[in-house]
Amino acid sequence: MHAIKLLLEDHKKMKKFLKQLEQTSERAVQKRKDLFNTIKHEAKIHEKMEELYLFKLLKEYEKSRPNVFEHHEEVLLVEHMIPQLSRSKVNTEEWTAKFKVFKELNDHHIEEEEEEKFPQAIKLLSKEELMEVGAKMEMFKKKHAKK
């Protein structure tokens, strides 16, 4: 599969999970926990895969190199919130607020990739390269799928 197609499908799924969780109330403890676990798992695989296969190639180009570093910094920011969200109780106003910020960061991250980073990747890399990256990503996803 074409790498960008695969990543866009992932984004669509992620946006759906984030929205579903945002719409839960503080009483929906188990649902919040389950959804957050899914988001955590999916986000981890997704970002790892992007960095390992796509951004690694984009680092070689002067034009996209700053975007690769920016991407990494955003990933660190999002990742740093995960243990906090995992540790604290989901039935509190604090958790709701923390998750809201987490969602905003993710939404921003996705939007920037779709509007800037992916179009740039399509410009700089050949279709063959992007197909090859896509194939590697598919293998990676299979290997790390939740059992």
Ligand SMILES: [Fe+2]
């Ligand atoms: Fe990303």
Ligand SMILES: [Fe+2]
């Ligand atoms: Fe992404």
